[in-house]
Amino acid sequence: MSSPPMNPLLEQFLSEARDFLETAARNLMQLEDAPSDEGIVNELFRCVHTLKGNSGLFTFPEMTRVLHAGEDLLGMVRSGQVGYSRELADRLLEAMDFVGMLCSEIEATERIDASRAAESQQMADALRKLMPGSVPGGAEARTSARDAGSLTATNNTALAEDVQPAQLPKFGIIPESVRAAALEQCRQGDPLHWIAYRPQRECFFHGDDPLNSARQTPGLMWGRVVVPGPLPALAELDTYSCLLQFDLLSNAPREELDQYYRYLPDQVEITAVALPWLVDEQGKCDDPHDAPAAARPLPPISDEEGAALERILRAQRQILLLDDRPAWRAGRVRAVAEVLANLSQATGDSAARADIQLSLADALSSGHNTLLLTWLDARGNKSPASERSRESAAGEEAAAPGNEGSAETSRDAGSGAGAAVTDDGVKFGRRAEDSLTGPRSLKVDQAKVDRLMNLIGELVVSKNALPYLAERAESQFGVRELSREIKGQYSVINRIADEMQDAIMQVRMMAVSIVFQRFPRLVRDLSRKLGKEVQLVLEGEQTEADKNIIESLADPLIHIVRNSLDHGLETPEVRLAAGKPATGKLTIRAAQEADRVVIEISDDGKGIDPAVIKRKAYEKGIIDEAMLERISDQEAINLIFAAGFSTAEVISDLSGRGVGMDVVRSAVDKINGSVVLESKVGRGTTIRISLPLSMAVTQVMVVESDRQLFGVPMDHVVETVRIARSAIRTIKQSQTAVLRGRIVPLKSLNSLLGIPAVPLANSDDELAVLLVQAGSAELGLLVDGFEEAIGVIQKPLNGLLSGLTAYSGSALMGNGSVLMILNIREIV
Amino acid sequence: MPTEFKKNRAVFHDEVSIEEAEALLEWLQTRPTAKADLSACNHIHTANLQVLMAAKTGISAWPGNAELRAWLEPALKSGE
Numbered sequence: 001m002s003s004p005p006m007n008p009l010l011e012q013f014l015s016e017a018r019d020f021l022e023t024a025a026r027n028l029m030q031l032e033d034a035p036s037d038e039g040i041v042n043e044l045f046r047c048v049h050t051l052k053g054n055s056g057l058f059t060f061p062e063m064t065r066v067l068h069a070g071e072d073l074l075g076m077v078r079s080g081q082v083g084y085s086r087e088l089a090d091r092l093l094e095a096m097d098f099v100g101m102l103c104s105e106i107e108a109t110e111r112i113d114a115s116r117a118a119e120s121q122q123m124a125d126a127l128r129k130l131m132p133g134s135v136p137g138g139a140e141a142r143t144s145a146r147d148a149g150s151l152t153a154t155n156n157t158a159l160a161e162d163v164q165p166a167q168l169p170k171f172g173i174i175p176e177s178v179r180a181a182a183l184e185q186c187r188q189g190d191p192l193h194w195i196a197y198r199p200q201r202e203c204f205f206h207g208d209d210p211l212n213s214a215r216q217t218p219g220l221m222w223g224r225v226v227v228p229g230p231l232p233a234l235a236e237l238d239t240y241s242c243l244l245q246f247d248l249l250s251n252a253p254r255e256e257l258d259q260y261y262r263y264l265p266d267q268v269e270i271t272a273v274a275l276p277w278l279v280d281e282q283g284k285c286d287d288p289h290d291a292p293a294a295a296r297p298l299p300p301i302s303d304e305e306g307a308a309l310e311r312i313l314r315a316q317r318q319i320l321l322l323d324d325r326p327a328w329r330a331g332r333v334r335a336v337a338e339v340l341a342n343l344s345q346a347t348g349d350s351a352a353r354a355d356i357q358l359s360l361a362d363a364l365s366s367g368h369n370t371l372l373l374t375w376l377d378a379r380g381n382k383s384p385a386s387e388r389s390r391e392s393a394a395g396e397e398a399a400a401p402g403n404e405g406s407a408e409t410s411r412d413a414g415s416g417a418g419a420a421v422t423d424d425g426v427k428f429g430r431r432a433e434d435s436l437t438g439p440r441s442l443k444v445d446q447a448k449v450d451r452l453m454n455l456i457g458e459l460v461v462s463k464n465a466l467p468y469l470a471e472r473a474e475s476q477f478g479v480r481e482l483s484r485e486i487k488g489q490y491s492v493i494n495r496i497a498d499e500m501q502d503a504i505m506q507v508r509m510m511a512v513s514i515v516f517q518r519f520p521r522l523v524r525d526l527s528r529k530l531g532k533e534v535q536l537v538l539e540g541e542q543t544e545a546d547k548n549i550i551e552s553l554a555d556p557l558i559h560i561v562r563n564s565l566d567h568g569l570e571t572p573e574v575r576l577a578a579g580k581p582a583t584g585k586l587t588i589r590a591a592q593e594a595d596r597v598v599i600e601i602s603d604d605g606k607g608i609d610p611a612v613i614k615r616k617a618y619e620k621g622i623i624d625e626a627m628l629e630r631i632s633d634q635e636a637i638n639l640i641f642a643a644g645f646s647t648a649e650v651i652s653d654l655s656g657r658g659v660g661m662d663v664v665r666s667a668v669d670k671i672n673g674s675v676v677l678e679s680k681v682g683r684g685t686t687i688r689i690s691l692p693l694s695m696a697v698t699q700v701m702v703v704e705s706d707r708q709l710f711g712v713p714m715d716h717v718v719e720t721v722r723i724a725r726s727a728i729r730t731i732k733q734s735q736t737a738v739l740r741g742r743i744v745p746l747k748s749l750n751s752l753l754g755i756p757a758v759p760l761a762n763s764d765d766e767l768a769v770l771l772v773q774a775g776s777a778e779l780g781l782l783v784d785g786f787e788e789a790i791g792v793i794q795k796p797l798n799g800l801l802s803g804l805t806a807y808s809g810s811a812l813m814g815n816g817s818v819l820m821i822l823n824i825r826e827i828v
Numbered sequence: 829m830p831t832e833f834k835k836n837r838a839v840f841h842d843e844v845s846i847e848e849a850e851a852l853l854e855w856l857q858t859r860p861t862a863k864a865d866l867s868a869c870n871h872i873h874t875a876n877l878q879v880l881m882a883a884k885t886g887i888s889a890w891p892g893n894a895e896l897r898a899w900l901e902p903a904l905k906s907g908e
Contacts, residue, residue, distance in 0.1 A: 199874075209873050211871075211872070211899070215899065224903070225877070225900075234856060234879075237882050239846075242875070243882075302894070302897075304894070
């Protein structure tokens with residue numbers, strides 16, 4: 001993103017737009033299953049409608065146009081004029097994608113490139129084509145006409161003489177003085193464009209004022225109001241329907257005109273004007289220099305105009321006479337020259353421009369305005385209006401001595417222009433009938449929430465020091481009263497801290513729907529591509545978990561869904577042959593189980609054949625021959641989580657590059673989750689991912705060994721038992737015990753950590769065994785004793801300690817001591 | 829008020845917006861001989877312009893704003 005902060009309104013618009021687009025895409029997907037569901041159509045319509053309205057707050061006509069077409073189309077779907085079809089959904093999805101792309105563009109550059117206009121028009125036309133009884137023909141005709149227009153524009157050097165006169169009206173309608181100026185422009189190779197502005201009848205409702213638009217056209221040289229047919233009688237006149245059209249002649253470059261009319265590309269036709277058009281057929285007075293300007297009828301200059309002219313000239317003179325030398329002097333002189341040149345042009349003296357340019361060049365190089373002043377004096381004498389207005393101007397000057405008079409007028413002109421601008425702004429506001437209501441939710445930078453969470457974590461830890469303080473007050477200083485009071489205060493602080501922790505967790509909680517909502521589109525696109533028919537069922541979308549968990553879930557889930565579609569579900573023919581319904585079913589279910597979120601992805605596809613897996617794994621050297629014999633079917637199936645494993649015969653662009661399932665496993669492991677796969681050949685596959693609700697607080701079991709405390713993550717703890725020393729048998733070098741009919745290997749935590757001490761038994765000569773789950777195997781850890789299970793905020797080890805793989809992190813205990821958290825997978 | 833309705837003369841001030849058009853139309857329907865005074869007018873919304881054109885309203889004073897006058901004069905002259 002660019003360094004200056006983005007306009008907050010725009011920022012909000014973009015984030016809302018994303019939400020709307022997602023909702024719209026989801027609704028379109030739902031509509032596919034229930035084409036006649038009015039509720040969905042209504043929501044979809046509202047979505048697009050609001051988005052369109054919001055986009056109108058900014059200058060993104062390209063976006064608004066597409067959304068507007070979409071809105072119209074959906075309006076017809078809503079009223080039953082258009083039925084739902086796949087093509088309709090495709091077009092609308094495409095349009096939403098386009099809008100999404102524009103959003104990204106705006107985010108990156110805060111604007112939309114003008115070149116998008118054509119694309120957006122195409123998109124809108126494609127949408128409108130789906131409307132029955134609409135004017136697709138009209139729209140197309142317009143488009144082609146415009147294309148032809150742009151064709152002539154690009155080829156204007158070729159001077160398509162036989163094309164232009166046909167498109168352009170006779171130049172005779174243009175006043176002679178304008179024609180001369182235009183001719184001059186043309187000769188100098190400057191661009192010249194004829195604009196046929198045909199406003200839509202309903203344009204007033206869009207806040208357009210065609211006359212104003214026409215008047216403000218850049219580089220406007222001349223323009224006229226056109227009445228296409230007889231105006232209706234007063235009684236039948238509809239004030240709110242625009243009947244007038246405009247013809248304009250402009251000397252602005254094409255891009256500028258395109259930019260100016262970017263809201264109405266379908267209402268204007270811009271044609272480049274070439275020299276021949278301006279030249280009279282009879283060849284009379286084809287050059288303004290041959291026939292002096294004075295010979296031509298000049299537009300009559302009224303008294304007011306003359307006075308205004310005189311005032312402007314006087315103002316320019318005053319500016320030139322300023323003898324200060326600011327840094328912007330060059331710009332000021334240029335502006336004066338431009339004003340003078342334009343003024344000359346307006347009064348029909350188009351030859352003056354060259355003189356002014358010369359004087360300007362001199363003024364810029366010499367730093368003196370003498371030449372310009374001389375020109376101005378000469379000009380003042382020969383001006384036809386000057387004589388007439390001289391007296392009145394003199395009178396005015398007497399009334400307002402000094403240069404105030406001229407300053408006044410220019411200020412007046414300025415405020416007039418300002419008013420016109422604000423008027424435009426008001427019109428914009430008018431269309432925002434669905435204006436932004438106050439935001440119901442706050443968008444907060446995640447870093448701020450993280451900081452708050454860290455602070456609360458520290459509070460929780462330091463609050464735990466109070467019980468120790470209370471104990472010291474009693475045992476060390478013998479003040480029992482104080483000790484009790486500290487304990488009382490502690491329970492209050494404890495309650496508040498717990499609630500705070502709970503609250504901050506809630507803030508970080510997000511519904512899994514954030515991840516789920518992209519699946520309908522993914523499944524739809526992929527299944528079409530693969531020629532399969534798939535019904536996607538999403539359940540438990542409201543299940544919540546910590547933001548980090550949810551986010552890290554996205555990629556593994558996409559891998560799994562892709563795999564299911566590509567390898568799991570069969571094509572309709574195969575399914576029918578196997579006696580299953582043609583449409584496959586893919587279910588993604590989320591649910592909360594105790595302090596974990598379980599996500600289950602199941603399909604009713606062909607399942608995984610353990611024999612194939614075994615063979616593949618052996619071929620790829622993932623397992624050896626002995627293993628091949630020994631391995632159970634369930635274990636074999638879980639081999640697909642091994643790195644570098646792929647069963648696909650052909651590598652498709654969807655999956656099958658052998659980077660699927662091991663990525664899933666490692667991503668899930670990273671957030672302390674587990675993944676299990678069950679499959680029945682011919683019946684389908686189910687993958688269960690179990691994740692912690694939150695990564696912030698880890699439940700650990702505290703154990704003691706050799707007078708040190710260690711934490712073992714609760715996820716790994718199966719149970720705690722005490723086993724009599726006599727029940728422990730030694731098979732070869734390893735110790736084992738029989739627990740509930742199973743043989744469990746035992747290992748001493750001390751020996752695993754390299755501590756030279758033997759595990760201590762209690763008074764009954766029983767050893768404490770912590771049964772842990774390490775991967776798929778269970779193992780008994782011999783420790784000295786068990787402490788309580790506590791929730792800690794685990795901090796990763798950093799610096800030199802980060803190399804210690806035996807520990808996954810550390811946590812602060814209430815008494816200020818550090819608890820090391822064991823990384824069970826690493827040490828066993 | 830940008831539009832002032834005198835006895836038989838509508839006087840336009842500054843910028844005349846589309847909100848005026850309906851009232852102008854009604855007013856002109858009952859006064860076929862009414863004239864319009866545009867001298868103080870800087871801009872007139874297209875809707876008003878087409879009402880004036882349709883009513884063939886006579887102009888008692890053209891706009892002081894020369895550029896606007898250049899637009900309006902050819903369009904409204906036929907009414908005189």
